[in-house]
Amino acid sequence: MSRNKTAGYKGPYGYQKRREGDGRSCVRYKCGLTNTIQDVLRQRPGWMEVKDDGEWDFNWCDVGWLRENFDHSYMEEHVRICHFRNHYELTRKNLMVKNLKRYRKTLEREAGRIEASKCDFFPRTFELPSEYHLFVEEFKRSPGSTWIMKPVARSQGKGIFLFQKLKDIMDWKKVTPCDKQTHTDTEQRDETQVESYVAQRYIENPYLISGRKFDLRVYVLVTSYIPLKAWLYRDGFARFSSTRFSLTSIDDQYVHLTNVAVQKTAPDYDPEKGCKWQMQQLRRYLTARHGTETIEALFKDVDNIFVRSLQSVQKVIINDKHCFELYGYDILLDQDLKPWLIEVNASPSLTASSQEDYEMKCCLLEDTLHIVDMEGRLTGREKRVGGYDLMWNDGPVYREDVNLETLGSACFTANTHLGCVNDRKKQLRQLLKPFPGKKRI
Amino acid sequence: MMDEGTELSLTIAQIVQRLKATHLHSQIERQAKECLHRPEIQLESLKEDVRNFLKASGWERKLQNAVYRELHVQPLPSHPAAPPEHAKEPLAYMRKAQVNWEKRILKSLNSMCTELGVPLARKRPAVEQKELTNKWNEMGTDEPDLSRFRPVYAPKDFLEVLISLRNPNHDSSEEASAKSHWGLIQVPLHDRDIPQMREAYSELSLTTGQLGIDDHTHVPPDLFESEHTGIGKKVVNEQDSAAAQQYSRQGCPTGLRADLWALILNSTNEPEDVMHYEQLKAGVIHHDLLVDNLIYKDVKLTASNDDYYFVFEDFLYQVLLCFSRDTAVLEHFSYNSATPPKSYIQGKVGVEEFAVVYPPNGVIPFHGFSMYVAPLCFLYNEPSKLYSVFREMYVRYFFRLHSVSSSTSGIVSLCLQFERLLQTHLPQLFYHLREIGAQPLRIAFKWMVRAFSGYLSTDQLLLLWDRILGYDSLEIVAVLAAAVFAFRAENLMEVTSLTSAEVSVPFTEATGRPRRPFNSEGHAPHSDLPVRHCHLRT
Numbered sequence: 001m002s003r004n005k006t007a008g009y010k011g012p013y014g015y016q017k018r019r020e021g022d023g024r025s026c027v028r029y030k031c032g033l034t035n036t037i038q039d040v041l042r043q044r045p046g047w048m049e050v051k052d053d054g055e056w057d058f059n060w061c062d063v064g065w066l067r068e069n070f071d072h073s074y075m076e077e078h079v080r081i082c083h084f085r086n087h088y089e090l091t092r093k094n095l096m097v098k099n100l101k102r103y104r105k106t107l108e109r110e111a112g113r114i115e116a117s118k119c120d121f122f123p124r125t126f127e128l129p130s131e132y133h134l135f136v137e138e139f140k141r142s143p144g145s146t147w148i149m150k151p152v153a154r155s156q157g158k159g160i161f162l163f164q165k166l167k168d169i170m171d172w173k174k175v176t177p178c179d180k181q182t183h184t185d186t187e188q189r190d191e192t193q194v195e196s197y198v199a200q201r202y203i204e205n206p207y208l209i210s211g212r213k214f215d216l217r218v219y220v221l222v223t224s225y226i227p228l229k230a231w232l233y234r235d236g237f238a239r240f241s242s243t244r245f246s247l248t249s250i251d252d253q254y255v256h257l258t259n260v261a262v263q264k265t266a267p268d269y270d271p272e273k274g275c276k277w278q279m280q281q282l283r284r285y286l287t288a289r290h291g292t293e294t295i296e297a298l299f300k301d302v303d304n305i306f307v308r309s310l311q312s313v314q315k316v317i318i319n320d321k322h323c324f325e326l327y328g329y330d331i332l333l334d335q336d337l338k339p340w341l342i343e344v345n346a347s348p349s350l351t352a353s354s355q356e357d358y359e360m361k362c363c364l365l366e367d368t369l370h371i372v373d374m375e376g377r378l379t380g381r382e383k384r385v386g387g388y389d390l391m392w393n394d395g396p397v398y399r400e401d402v403n404l405e406t407l408g409s410a411c412f413t414a415n416t417h418l419g420c421v422n423d424r425k426k427q428l429r430q431l432l433k434p435f436p437g438k439k440r441i
Numbered sequence: 442m443m444d445e446g447t448e449l450s451l452t453i454a455q456i457v458q459r460l461k462a463t464h465l466h467s468q469i470e471r472q473a474k475e476c477l478h479r480p481e482i483q484l485e486s487l488k489e490d491v492r493n494f495l496k497a498s499g500w501e502r503k504l505q506n507a508v509y510r511e512l513h514v515q516p517l518p519s520h521p522a523a524p525p526e527h528a529k530e531p532l533a534y535m536r537k538a539q540v541n542w543e544k545r546i547l548k549s550l551n552s553m554c555t556e557l558g559v560p561l562a563r564k565r566p567a568v569e570q571k572e573l574t575n576k577w578n579e580m581g582t583d584e585p586d587l588s589r590f591r592p593v594y595a596p597k598d599f600l601e602v603l604i605s606l607r608n609p610n611h612d613s614s615e616e617a618s619a620k621s622h623w624g625l626i627q628v629p630l631h632d633r634d635i636p637q638m639r640e641a642y643s644e645l646s647l648t649t650g651q652l653g654i655d656d657h658t659h660v661p662p663d664l665f666e667s668e669h670t671g672i673g674k675k676v677v678n679e680q681d682s683a684a685a686q687q688y689s690r691q692g693c694p695t696g697l698r699a700d701l702w703a704l705i706l707n708s709t710n711e712p713e714d715v716m717h718y719e720q721l722k723a724g725v726i727h728h729d730l731l732v733d734n735l736i737y738k739d740v741k742l743t744a745s746n747d748d749y750y751f752v753f754e755d756f757l758y759q760v761l762l763c764f765s766r767d768t769a770v771l772e773h774f775s776y777n778s779a780t781p782p783k784s785y786i787q788g789k790v791g792v793e794e795f796a797v798v799y800p801p802n803g804v805i806p807f808h809g810f811s812m813y814v815a816p817l818c819f820l821y822n823e824p825s826k827l828y829s830v831f832r833e834m835y836v837r838y839f840f841r842l843h844s845v846s847s848s849t850s851g852i853v854s855l856c857l858q859f860e861r862l863l864q865t866h867l868p869q870l871f872y873h874l875r876e877i878g879a880q881p882l883r884i885a886f887k888w889m890v891r892a893f894s895g896y897l898s899t900d901q902l903l904l905l906w907d908r909i910l911g912y913d914s915l916e917i918v919a920v921l922a923a924a925v926f927a928f929r930a931e932n933l934m935e936v937t938s939l940t941s942a943e944v945s946v947p948f949t950e951a952t953g954r955p956r957r958p959f960n961s962e963g964h965a966p967h968s969d970l971p972v973r974h975c976h977l978r979t
Contacts, residue, residue: 281899
């Protein structure tokens with residue numbers, strides 16, 4: 001869909017409204033990225049790339065393109081784009097915290113303390129410079145605590161540092177004005193002229209495996225905010241820091257930051273080592289160590305994080321039926337097996353770090369496209385598509401079928417399978433009709 | 442042959458003798474003394490009452506488990522006139538081959554020692570001791586220069602030894618025919634065929650539920666999984682070794698496996714076990730051994746490069762360095778065909794009073810040795826517990842995979858079993874592979890030597906080891922190796938060389954075993970293990 005132009009697919013079927021079962025046999029796509037998604041789109045039967053200003057039905061764009069073009073584009077009903085206009089309400093660290101705090105307050109008012117406490121999955125966070133005084137108060141209340149400073153709009157671990165003394169940020173405040181000029185992220189033009197940071201209470205007791213800290217990367221696909229419809233992918237991974245955890249060297253960012261991008265620059269990084277575990281591996285490890293019930297409870301808490309974080313921005317995000325978004329959630333576990341939300345990424349890295357990683361991301365993206373369903377092969381009533389399980393559909397989704405008979409029973413399990421077996425090929429074979437014009441293999 | 446009655450009494454006597462020396466014995470004694478104060482103990486029925494008390498308080502069960510453990514590590518009963526080496530290995534030609542092999546290894550070790558000017562052992566200076574103590578939990582961060590050290594041998598070298606084994610009493614002058622053995626192992630050992638194994642492994646039949654198969658997501662749990670897990674919980678509560686072993690035949694649930702294996706192996710984590718471990722650790726701190734470098738190198742080359750096990754690098758050092766110094770391991774040489782290498786104090790070669798077993802536990806690590814420990818890190822993260830489990834697994838099973846013996850769980854039998862299964866059930870495939878110079882054993886040997894560690898994904902490996910423990914035998918490893926070939930038979934029929942055959946077997950793709958990562962230019966993973974680095978200097 002090019003700027004200021006209407007577009008519609010007028011093919012052999014004439015003007016086509018998107019109807020159930022009557023999808024497109026030829027999808028024109030635009031792709032702003034040059035990694036795994038390119039391969040996936042190219043290999044999809046019936047999908048053709050359009051260049052430059054050509055009309056498109058599907059756009060996998062980066063957030064920069066979105067910011068510049070979204071408001072000036074008219075999209076036909078069938079057209080799909082991979083971001084929500086103001087996704088940053090969830091993915092910018094300061095806005096995410098602001099929305100969560102507000103949502104929590106609302107919950108407390110409407111449903112009480114206990115319900116609100118279910119939102120206590122993010123560490124104490126303050127936006128700087130606006131909340132500086134509140135931050136100082138909290139800081140002084142917990143002497144000896146460690147805090148982490150993160151720029152709101154940067155990714156891949158850039159600009160992050162740890163501190164334990166207020167003096168450390170005094171120094172930083174003096175230094176930062178010069179650094180601002182080198183910062184090229186133009187996203188902040190939308191919000192404020194001064195680069196914002198958040199100061200967050202550092203989790204000092206992370207769960208360690210063999211002395212190493214790790215965080216979890218989980219994929220959540222949202223196809224609508226109102227009503228909220230979200231899918232959870234079974235695969236994901238745990239990213240390990242390449243060095244052993246210790247609080248004595250908070251300057252060593254390689255210890256604390258588990259981002260693969262940061263780890264890659266560490267002096268002893270060995271690409272042959274691979275610092276990721278598949279989610280299944282992690283889940284099995286934790287189950288072997290702590291038992292099935294404990295870990296099932298843990299993953300239930302993790303589900304809770306996804307749902308509540310999405311609910312907290314439900315009213316703020318501009319809902320648009322053209323939009324879907326694949327989020328990369330970063331979760332950290334502490335030694336009490338409590339999961340913490342670190343951040344949400346609107347553009348999770350799709351570059352592959354290994355053959356295995358490549359295959360996982362291909363499958364993730366293929367299934368994402370299956371759910372977006374340009375081809376109109378789904379009924380809309382599916383609870384599972386490939387490696388995705390429907391987690392929330394304007395309400396919790398359960399594995400069991402909820403009907404009059406089962407309504408009485410107290411036991412419903414959530415329809416999520418994070419870290420469980422992903423037999424997606426088999427499931428897809430049973431679920432999907434072949435692509436239009438293609439015979440079933 | 443002794444009659445059964447004498448055999449039994451002898452066994453009982455041996456076990457009683459062994460248990461008398463243990464901590465368990467003194468504990469039970471103390472318990473028996475202390476319980477005398479209890480109201481239910483009556484003088485008239487003293488013996489009965491004390492017995493009942495010990496039963497009710499779980500001490501009898503502990504004793505049962507200890508006896509059960511002793512039965513596992515008992516040397517085979519033999520004729521009273523038989524010399525002790527028969528308990529190690531009854532066949533003379535096998536003993537001879539093992540002795541020759543050991544001579545080669547030791548020669549290699551000694552010449553490495555001389556060449557590099559590194560002593561076999563040296564006391565660490567105080568500064569170094571302190572440093573090591575501080576670094577104990579992160580020895581992996583150390584990057585010592587190991588380029589001069591070479592693994593003493595690799596499985597490949599050992600395979601050549603097995604291939605050259607011949608029974609001097611066996612007349613192999615017959616013409617080669619369809620009846621003759623096509624494989625590389627040319628010794629006439631007896632093994633079981635499929636019908637016999639079906640009987641022996643009846644719990645693995647198609648009609649019996651298995652974890653790893655019948656607990657898949659699409660199978661409703663109440664068909665098998667829930668009940669099996671429930672039984673598992675009961676077994677753990679009862680703390681019954683024998684029951685745990687039987688149970689393990691159908692697989693252990695992930696959440697219970699650690700406890701079940703510890704039960705089967707009777708691996709406790711009592712204060713005395715922890716203390717023993719701490720003593721070993723102290724040994725590591727005080728003395729540096731040449732084999733330590735071999736261990737470091739092995740861990741760096743294998744486990745640290747593994748996508749699943751790199752995380753556990755530090756644990757591996759903590760276990761293996763202590764293992765080298767554990768003289769308790771020497772006990773198992775009474776039923777191991779191998780003999781611990783002896784080293785002599787300088788200048789006193791040949792003089793027995795100056796002989797020292799080297800390394801202290803008598804086990805020289807080879808390339809890939811650390812992979813015996815790596816999967817266990819998945820289950821245990823307390824070093825002393827991990828150590829205890831590993832050591833028991835080594836003295837029951839793993840040692841058989843790298844010594845020349847006629848044992849049914851020994852590597853020679855496994856290789857022969859593998860080849861026979863292939864020849865009997867996949868003759869066309871075997872013939873084809875032979876013709877293209879790709880003897881199947883050359884591919885499968887490394888899997889079997891490691892009991893598939895590093896070749897199967899962890900969850901599958903643990904399911905395999907469940908059955909090794911359950912059946913108290915490594916036989917299943919040979920069957921799995923043959924099954925892999927059967928599974929890939931179609932692909933393998935197409936290959937035209939040994940290298941392409943290696944690639945056709947599934948350990949690089951479909952079964953989920955991860956490959957090493959590729960770099961951003963998309964180059965293929967690094968070349969195979971640097972086996973070329975290790976050669977035996979004869």
